[in-house]
Amino acid sequence: MWNEIWNLAFFTAFFSASVRLAVPLAYAALGEMVSQKAGILNIGLEANMLSGAFMGFAVTYWTGSLLLGFLAGMTTGACFSLLHAFFSIYLRQNQNVIGTALNLFVLGLTSYLFQVIVNQASGAYPQVDILPTIPIPLLTNLPLVGDALFNKDIITYLLYILIVALVWFLNRTMWGLSLVSIGENPRAADTVGLPVFRIKYLAALFNGLMGGLGGAYLVLGQLGVFSENVTSGRGYIALSLVVFGRRKPVGICLAALFMGAANALQFRMQALGVDMPVQMFTGLPYVLTVIVLIISAVKRTDADPAALGKPYVRTMR
């Protein structure tokens, strides 16, 4: 058995699969990170992803255009995220309850609408062509990581750009600092004249766009088919990655990679018929997330934004 594992081909395939599984999670988690920095904890990430996955699939299925599919998926994700933002910012409701309700609502809605589509398709199970891979010349030939990182599709490459952009945005721009200040102390931010509510809505918009993109990518970039609850808890996983990655873009992507690797390892072990409960690998990131939470709390670093999850009411102290 170990001979099958300790060779280059195994690791090349393993890394490639890890990256593949990590990409949708990374998109959703990066969106959620921005949202949490602005003080909105959106449990409804699953709803954003699932609605994006469905709408992306449906539009591509009807029009045959992947671009329209991705745009539709992102728009739908944004709609649900903005709905969450409206309920939490304007109506000041409990963010967890809204998220849970949205998750259930979207799970029902997508299952229902998909059933309607399947009934109309009569016979053939609806499916779409997935995004083509675009190998980057030279870099693809790198041993081990070449195939994993540079033999992918356009959305994966866009993720690399997004990470760099987010690092720059959060650390080097006024907007990034404003975002963080609103999550930490909205009243202070308001006092110095920052448009608190507008920035919160923009953060939620970004969260929805990324969640929708992650969901749409899952279906249009990898699976090619939609099925009931196709995201199956990936939104919750992304939520853990935000904490596990300590709300830093690079940290989150490494966390997503780790999660992808854990999943990839589980599939490979199962395929090889390894006689041990492989659930350990997929469960491990959650245990580590809890440990990260404890460490951050004890060391008092990288703690939650101070106003995370709390509605900001201008007229009340």
Next chain:
Amino acid sequence: MDVKRKAIFTLARVVAVLLLSTVLILLSGADPIRALQAFLSGIFGSAHGFTEVFVRATPLIFLGLGVAITFRTGFFNLGAEGQLYMGALASTAVVLLLPASWGSLRLPIALVSAFLAGGIWVLFPAWMKSRLGISETVNTIMFNYIAIMLVGICIRTFLQEPGSTLPQTAIIPEDCILPLLLYPTRFHAGTILSLVAAVLAWFFLCRTTTGFEMQMVGMNKRAALCTGLSVPKSLLLSAVIGGGLAGLAGFNEVFGVQHRLLEGVSGGNGYTAILVALLALNHPLRVVLMSVGLAALQVGAATMQRTLGIPNSIVSIIIGFIVLMILCGSLPEILEENHPILRKRKENIRHVE
């Protein structure tokens, strides 16, 4: 004035739900009248259907009670799902590992261990919140997944059914199964346990000093602290009781319905329970009402799916929609607050009155 407005709001909500259901039924190509007939006959048409409502309501009652009690102290327990799994795991393990000579004595032991397992499972995030100030939101969700992982590992190793390759435990011994109340339906004694639990929870929360203290902590932590209450004690106690009740839901599913431990024993009920608690305004007796209502929706929708092919996912849509509408409840006050014109007009009306 206020009562009138409340009535109008409620009426508008009912109309909106009915409208939405009609649209969804029409969209799936079915006749709404026949769908309603199927829905009602599914619930009231047979003893099986009617008891099935209670079979499905029972885990929701346990979970809803658990969530409601923890919500009352301001601990947002999103971990009912994991507590259910731990309760199911502990009770199954106890019954399968104890010697057969213990007979049906194993049933009460299983019940207690389910309660303890659920309670201990929530104790980690509760302790982390009260001691380290770690937000319970993400934390309890993590513990859900860890619990699911533990169950996954156990039912593939030492608890796996001997000679089977499926991830499931052996069927629990006959003398440990919760007795059926109405053969041949699935109606079992777990429902009675859940009702007893609801009454006890109500008595505890609304009629004892400890329960009152918990509510105080939930309403205003600082005020509670200033009157000399131990906030961490209240928080941990409510968490343990809530987690224990959620653990009993796992016990109920294994010993009343499935008769063995499988993956996916909860079916997402742990999350639905959060909405049940919200709809019930965290009141134990209303939790029962809401759980039965939701279960009736599920059973009726299942019949609509069987007979007319209407996807039963409309239940999730409708529950989510109802909750969102309830959350809209604060809209009028906030509108008035943000737009003084509206407020003035109302004051004028009051003058005329």
